[in-house]
Amino acid sequence: SRENVESYQEIRAALEAQSGRINGAYASAEWVPIRYVNQGYPRDELAAMYRAAKIGLVTPLRDGMNLVAKEYIAAQDPADPGVLILSRFAGAAAQLKQALLVNPYSAEDLADAIATALAMPLDERIARWQPMMENVEREDVMWWMNCFIGHLRETVAAPADIQRT
Structure with a gap:
């Protein structure tokens, strides 16, 4: 597109x-x-690539929900998950706090995070992945839609502080 x-x-x-x-x-x-x-790849092939990747590097400069980060987490092997490196400017960073959060404008941040991810022991990878997976399962598209509509309703119901000239 x-x-x-x-x-x-x-x-x-x-x-x-x-x-x-x-x-x-x-x-x-x-x-x-x-x-x-x-x-583009069919969804099953893409999921297999996510699962095979030891690092998921998702570094948008600005973004909304960022489904790629969540798809990467969902595709991981629970016994041997990869490490998500995520831009702190991605919308998903607020939900996926256990990712290695980076400034995508900083090559040094990215290099350090990649080195950290490659050296990360299995027990730490699992400890980081589990809460992110729970978040992905809990805060799904219906959760997002309900939050979004709730915010819209609050905005519509709030008194306007706009002065007309």
Whole structure:
């Protein structure tokens, strides 16, 4: 749906160029550091990729609910979950407090979080994942809708503090 938006096209071109430069510099016949893929996947394949990923890196500069972060959490193996690294500016950061929260504008923050995630012991990964999974199960789309409609009703019912000129 965003393929025709110019700013997305520019970002895609920059990502492709940068990943190509990194792969050109560091790849070997057996290993490629960045596997950049820009396509849609069926839901079951996407869930399998989330589950296989040891790190979920979700770093929007601004965002609403951010379902990708929640899908990543929901897809994890309870016995060996991955680590969610999440932008502190994502709407989901308020719900997924056990994620490693980062400033997406800071390369140092991102690098530190990736290093922390890669070194994180299993017991800590499980301890972080469990409350996030409980949150994802509890605060589902119906919960969100009820909160949203409740806020709308409060806004409509509140007296207007607008002065007309």
